[in-house]
Amino acid sequence: MMGAMNLTDTHCHLQDPRLAGNLEAVLERARAAGVARFVCCGTREADWDAVLALQESHAGVIPMLGLHPWFVGEAAPGWADRLETLLATTGAGIGECGLDFALEAFDRDAQVAALRCHLRLARALERPLTLHVRRAWDALIQVVREDGLPRAGAAIHAFSGSAETARELQGLGFHLGFGCGLARPDAHRARKAVRAVAPDRLLLETDSPDLAPRHLPGYAEGRPNEPANLRIALQAAAEARQASPEALALETEQTAQRLFVAPFAIPLS
Ligand SMILES: [Zn+2]
Secondary structure, rough: OOOOOOOOEEEEEEOOHHHHHHHHHHHHHHHOOEEEEEEOOOHHHHHHHHHHHHHHHHEEEEEOOOOOHHHHHHHHOOHHHHHHHHHHHHHOOOEEEEEEEEOOOOOOOOOHHHHHHHHHHHHHOOOEEEEEEEEOOOHHHHHHHHHHHOOOOEEEOOOOOHHHHHHHHHOOOOOEEEEEEHHHHOOHHHHHHHOOHHHHHHHEOOOOOOOOEEEOOOOOOOOOOOOHHHHHHHHHHHHHHHHHHHHHHHHHHHHHHHHHHHHOOOOOO
């Protein structure tokens, strides 16, 4: 058994209706599992207010606001101006945004333009950034080479690339996040990738309520993921890296706090 911990789930969506209706119990289980802070990511204009309200109502919630690549096509005109105003007035971080070329249908130029907009805001306001990227590594690297990352830092959450891509992205300055998927029996590629990440670039997350550990009894039937399962990601990452969970938790937590907690003056107890 692992002892008492004080961890940050570096990417989740507590505002999602699958969790929001049950939030007290979800957060109680998280705290019992040693997960005390939640980087809570908005995905479209309709949920930004809910994310900010959670910061007001619950301890340890770190708000991030952004437009997820899945919703770029349906965003109302003027979204970027409204995002900029909200960011300026609230001090929230930026995301979830990014590039997803694994969708069946998508507008590549619109996704790239939205990503550039988030990058510009993150650089101008000096806020950390959390990105969703699938099958778009070349495009991401090109944009970042041209535009640059924010000084406050950037993470690619639920990293799905190869070990080689992990090395290349770290070279550009990215942090890489891994979740419960690492624990899947067939996740050989992800375990290889997590071994390629430097301790000061490695983040743990759940992406709750998504990316549940479906290989576990109780989750096969569609039960939503929750931040308490950060322990599953920690255990799997530690096994893949042949590290002790306690030692790895200290390292990843230091990284998480530097990137996502320190800029927001969130109490660490
Ligand atoms: Zn997410």
